[in-house]
Amino acid sequence: MTAPPPDGPIVTVFRSRLREGAGPEYEPLAERMLSLARTMEGFVDFASFRADDGERLSLITFASTQTHRAWRDHPEHRVAQAAGRQRLYEEFSIQVCRCEHELRFAAPPPAGAAG
Numbered sequence: 494m495t496a497p498p499p500d501g502p503i504v505t506v507f508r509s510r511l512r513e514g515a516g517p518e519y520e521p522l523a524e525r526m527l528s529l530a531r532t533m534e535g536f537v538d539f540a541s542f543r544a545d546d547g548e549r550l551s552l553i554t555f556a557s558t559q560t561h562r563a564w565r566d567h568p569e570h571r572v573a574q575a576a577g578r579q580r581l582y583e584e585f586s587i588q589v590c591r592c593e594h595e596l597r598f599a600a601p602p603p604a605g606a607a608g
Contacts, residue, residue, distance in 0.1 A: 502537055502592045503561040507551040509577075509585035519581050526573050533567070535560020554592075561589070 511519055530536055535556035542550045555561040564570060577585070 501557040503555050504590045505553045506588040509549045510583040512583045515581045522573055533564050
């Protein structure tokens with residue numbers, strides 16, 4: 494068990510629904526934003542899921558409040574945020590959360606497994 498740094502990690506929970514027909518503009522923009530986020534100092538990880546009813550869930554983690562804010566305020570990301578509000582999203586919600594506890598588990602490989 495490891496204690497997270499006092500200021501992080503910071504996890505953004507982004508739930509959204511796309512407007513009908515937004516996919517052709519959304520997909521390349523989302524790929525570009527992920528590429529950009531991965532270059533940012535403090536980027537930890539990203540995961541995205543889609544429910545059967547069309548709701549999307551994205552989780553993005555940065556190492557600290559400072560690195561999270563740098564991502565939030567990046568000029569290209571700000572342009573994408575505006576496009577999301579104006580043209581792409583039917584609705585969304587954002588929760589920014591500080592991790593207070595983290596536990597990780599990984600099962601050992603089976604005996605005799607090549608590796």
